[in-house]
Amino acid sequence: MKKWIKGMAAAGIASAVLLAGCGGETEEKGQESSGGNKEKTYKIGVTQIVEHPSLDNAYKGFQKALEDAGIKADYDVQIAQGDQNNNQTIANNFAGDKVDLIFANSTPSATGALNATKDIPIVFTSVTDPKAAGLVKDPQNPGGNITGTTDLHPEAIPKTIEFMAKEFKGKNVGVIYNAGEQNSVAQVEEVKKVMEKNGLKMVPVTVSASSEVKQAAESLAGKADMIYIITDNTVVSALESVIQVANQKDIPLFVAELDSVKRGGFAAFGFEYYDIGYEAGEMAVKILKDGKKPGDLPVQPPQNLKLLINEKAAKEMNIEIKDEWKNEAEFVK
Structure with missing residues (x-):
């Protein structure tokens, strides 16, 4: 074994x-x-x-x-x-x-x-x-x-940001990431471009270690209407800190992969x-x-993409589940 x-x-x-x-x-x-x-x-x-x-x-x-x-x-x-x-x-x-x-x-x-x-x-x-x-x-x-x-489906970032812009009133989106991760820098650059096209403004906060993530999340209170956590290993490893702040401050927390939804993020267009x-x-x-x-052998992107919403997280963040979401999304409780 x-x-x-x-x-x-x-x-x-x-x-x-x-x-x-x-x-x-x-x-x-x-x-x-x-x-x-x-x-x-x-x-x-x-x-x-x-x-x-x-x-x-x-x-x-x-x-x-x-x-x-x-x-x-x-x-x-x-x-x-x-x-x-x-x-x-x-x-x-x-x-x-x-x-x-x-x-x-x-x-x-x-x-x-x-x-x-x-x-x-x-x-x-x-x-x-x-x-x-x-x-x-x-x-x-x-x-x-x-x-x-x-770990980036070509439609994941655009679909997530379009959902934010269409379904939520806020315009300022907090993004926490480790600027030392090339993986994260590439995503943040793309996120910023797509947000600007959709009338949203990115509020970036950088960290260098997982121990800094909670303080970074707390710094977004009052500045960000929503938070979007990309596939940054430093931040995702301390995701519970962000979830705690999002729940306490009623800030919708979007994430970039389905495992983070299951851990307590509100929603993601993602894959397994x-x-x-x-x-x-x-x-x-x-x-x-x-x-x-x-x-x-060509590099291969994820083959499947779906919207997953955490109902318990929605309640914790004071988000009302809309009926039209039920036709598009899968749910975890």
Whole structure:
């Protein structure tokens, strides 16, 4: 049985990060199967910048895709706990260990992996704009040793902002993000453009760590009519802080993915991170099992998009559910 052992990085030891992998029942490389044939067990390094439900679900989807394809794997899972030094050390260690493939779960994780190796195949997910992040020159023809799935459906931001502008009276929208995440900067630039087209004004607040998120949310009280949380790993990892402020101040809280709606956000046009993780896993199967080169596999965006509304959150934020929303949205209680 595979087990994921979680823990914090030890202070002062850059390489002392979370380790996880298959338990004792996993076959060793080259160990004979019951039929007498030797089946390879692939060594897969999993690098993830922080822990939060969306990234965790993407990893579960990735594992399931390999399992469904009959691929045996040992997973070495390491979490950087938001620390860029740890993030690069993790990638360097995977390169030194000569793992068979690196699964990079987030933009910083993918960047660290690509900095560490140009030889080992890298499959990423939870990356918003791989071209802007410098991961690929052309998403349709990535080239090199990297490809993966993105976490931004082309219609997600426009649909969310159009919904805000059409269904709510306020014009000022607070956006909290980490300016150190390229993933976030790319989204914020797009959000600002779309808001301006829809007559909304963005009220940006930047943070550098999850411990700053609550104060950032509190600073928006009286300034923002709504709050929109993009797929920023720093902020999403501390989403409960934003939810608390939104509930207390009756500020509609829009989020960028469905897991954050389930945690207490009001609404999102989004998709399941499990699905993009699974799709990334299917790419890994093509690389490991079929001998495909990562650079020949086009980067793939999310395939499904839907509106999800949290009824309990709506009540907490003093939002009245309109009848017409019921024809468009799915609901969680």
